[in-house]
Amino acid sequence: MSQLPDLVLDSRLRTELRDSIIIHSYLEIDSVGGRFSRKEHWKSERFLGRGGFGQVQLQRCVTEGGAKQNSLRAVKIISKPSNPSGSLDCKRELEAIAKFSHDRYKRWFVKSFGWFENPTSVFITMEYCRHGDLHHYLISQGAVAVEDVQQLTYQILEALDQMHQNDFAHRDLKPGNILIKSMPPEEWWIVLADFGISKRVGENSGPTTAIKGTTTFMAPELLGYQDQVRPKSIADFKAADMWALGEIIFQMLTSETTFENTMELMKYYLGLRGFPSNRLPTSIGDDGHKFVTSLMMALPQDRITTTQCIQHRWLKSLCVVEEELAALNLEQSNPLVPEISWNELASAQWSRLSDPEHTHTETAAQRRPTTPTHLGSSGIRQTQLESISRSPRTQRHINIDLEPLTVARMLNSHRDSVYSVAFSHNSTQLASGSKDNTVKIWDISSGACLQTLKGHSSSVNSVAFLHNSTWLASGSSDKSIKIWDTSSGACVQTLKGHSVWGKGKGHSDRVYSVAFSHNSTQLASGSGDRIVKIWDTSSGACLQTLKGHSFAVLSVAFSHDSIRLASGSSDKTVKIWDASSGACLQTLKGHSGSVHSVAFSHNSTQLASGSDDWTVKIWDASSGVCLQTLDRHYNTVTSVAFSYNSTWLASGSTDGRVNIWDASSGACLQTIRGVDTWAYSIAFSHDSTQLALGSSAWRVEIWSASSIS
Incomplete structure (x- = not known):
């Protein structure tokens, strides 16, 4: 990897690999100045997914008697190129995830616990969100209630606004990179993940030639319909994020993509057809139609910004204020167990946990039950790494050979x-x-x-x-x-x-x-x-x-x-x-x-x-x-x-x-x-x-x- 920023170096974990055990060492000091070393032992539980740049594993802490015993985490394993001059460079992702893992950002982004490497791979450790990602939720649930879409949209906007205010653009915003930490009947809480192709001001700002991201959620300028509007600045990439948000909202409301294919998208971009607002549900009202249309304007300079979105009339009724966060007990947490499945473009998607002995492929016609699916009651926003607790009187796993029901x-x-x-x-x-x-x-x-x-x-x-x-x-x-x-x-x-x-x-x-x-x-x-x-x-x-x-x-x-x-x-x-x-x-x-x-x-x-x-x-x-x-x-x-x-x-x-x-x-x-x-x-x-x-x-x-x- 190229020279790493101090922020990234500070999040590097002191690590020893011993057979199948990963050992992290932490230098600690107690209240009276005593210095000591604390160790955590982690073991891979199973393989979760694979993508173009590596794989994702579920790991469990096996440190006996430790505070984190039985805690779970997701580990993204990125293979290094065999040729040292290869193009893979994890610096951008490591920098973004290190920055947005600070406690001040825990409301909006998946948290990383640090990274380590060996001669062949880079390992990024992350919290593990049990409810999975928005992509799999939409596949199983279909169209989402309008009030839920508004709440989810607001939270995505809050996260995007934090990135844009810090001069980052996500560049691969899609449901598979939006993790669900809690959902109805508790309060919705979603966070952004996967900063693998994020871009920050100061990086080379010439027109981009490589298509990066997921095609369905890519703005027309990223698809190269006209060379003169290819993104040249961080502002252009921020505008592309806004298009992706509009596509996500459209899919949440309709269970369909905005444009059937790239040809229809090109026609819209060239002014040969209008925006398909007639396919949006009437229940979102005129304000909702205007909101989605404003996000998906053909020219990037015509799209509204995160700040304008947050103040938009369609979202203003949510009355989401800082006092809401203060009223929540952020110290309480439910099990956070996300599962990551990688798509063909190597962007991490976080799917729900499935038992190795029970695999199942859901179709769009099958619905995943939520509890229930509308905007949840006031619940607890969870933020801590899950520690699976076991009662001293946990039952024995006894297999009795009985006739199946x-x-x-x-x-x-x-x-x-x-x-x-x-x-x-x-x-x-x-x-x-x-x-x-x-x-x-x-x-x-x-x-x-x-x-x-x-x-x-x-x-x-x-x-x-x-x-x-x-x-x-x-x-x-x-x-x-x-x-x-x-x-x-x-x-x-x-x-x-x-x-x-x-x-x-x-x-x-x-x-x-x-x-x-x-x-x-x-x-x-x-x-x-x-x-x-x-x-x-x-x-x-x-x-x-x-x-x-x-x-x-x-x-x-x-x-x-x-x-x-x-x-x-x-x-x-x-x-x-x-x-x-x-x-x-x-x-x-x-x-x-x-x-x-x-x-x-x-x-x-x-x-x-x-x-x-x-x-x-x-x-x-x-x-x-x-x-x-x-x-x-x-x-x-x-x-x-x-x-x-x-x-x-x-x-x-x-x-x-x-x-x-x-x-x-x-x-x-x-x-x-x-x-x-x-x-x-x-x-x-x-x-x-x-x-x-x-x-x-x-x-x-x-x-x-x-x-x-």
Whole structure:
């Protein structure tokens, strides 16, 4: 490499390579002046991706007893050219990532922990963002809600503005280089990555002749349609970044590229056709149309700048201010586990983590469930390197040779992801709630759809049957709860009362979870407003408003004796409430990520919780002691459910697995592999013979559970 700036040299790691172990040494000093050396040992877990300049690996810290034990990181390995005079020079990328890894920039950029090299390669260590990149999110999700697009756009602009203010241009801005650190039901938080072809003022400023970047997101001047407008200055490259941002916004809104091919782009550039604003959704309004068009003006000097974008009327309503950041607890963090997959142009894309034993290629028609997909409630912005914690009572991985569960039925009538499933108490019917805004009631024996319940104006996040199966409750992102007559399909009541908490659109008030008490007298709901409400089933009156969670309430569940109510939250806690008085009886702490699902055992002695930290915990419902930590998932645990004989516990995850556990020993009895997409919701039938699964494949699967026993 050429001469390195001091900033880059300062981030170089003292490293020793010993067999398969990478050892970093740090010179430290204690509070009384004592000098010592601290060592970290890292080991490659597996290969993640490959590109034109090298590969990316997942590495784990194996230092025993150290503060970072079991921490994960991504390492970009760039092969040096065999010819010393070769063209590869990592200086630009190392300089950019070293600068933007400073704490002052952690809001906007992926963080590097330093770099090292050997005779053949350069290794850049980086944090590992569990939710992957925006590219894979868009493939699985399709078009994104307008309010989410606005929030994502604003955050990309903030990052670009930081680069441009520091006289950097990214030059390869695209969804694959935008990492997702948190997403709904928490707050959106995305960061920019991959500065491999970034450019800074002061570097040679002649007209560029080499095409660098990803063609779909390249401005017309980069494609060389006219030599006289080829980028010559840093300002020109900044304008090309703005074009790329416009293309990203267009794709988020439409799931399509702005121009079908380079010929159509050339026609637009030469004035032979207009900008295809007619393909943008009308829901973005005139301001939105003008915003996108202003970013994608044919001539670079006509495009708006980052500063102008941030002040634009289409984004002004977000009211994103510095006080918002101060109000967030940046010291808390969920597991950060990104996966990087390299495209053919050697620009790193960060895809979601997939288990080596479970590989799956998603198509555009398949949807990846989010939780849920609209702008999230006020959550926790995570910034620290994840340290995977393990309870002293982590369960043993016991492989028991059992007959695999078999699919009894596939129910295929929804038009989008299925967010919730619930069996009726007589096990004859199944309800499902979907992102398509509908609730469906199915006959289990025939698989026929008995009712399609319409009335919600946004995704249905949760469904629950009354004990006698005559009523069904549904909670939605439209902030309401509806009670339905299961025979006629009529809406009996609409309950409203979850109001927006705080200021701005960053705080959601959608209803994430509903649950009837088993004596049928009460209905509980959890919402993005951080509140649990208990309603009178007959009158619809709000009996209790339970406050105590600091972030969104994602799940609620009554004990089977109807005395207690559990709630799981984005604040990483589970709370147990007295259902009669509303008093908080216990706060269960132990998860290091949002708690997405809670469930009582049928005998009310145990409580299970599933979390963003990839674990399931089983708690003693009376004492609050954690009895088991089940850690055989490889991504967010979205749903947990006990069988009604309290013998088994099922857990579904975004890793594409459903695990069946022995509720007493914590042994994993079965793993259903090959689930098409994310397992979003699971439920046992009340006779414990069937297991229902709702996923982002737009369908409900019913599995025979008899083979477990």
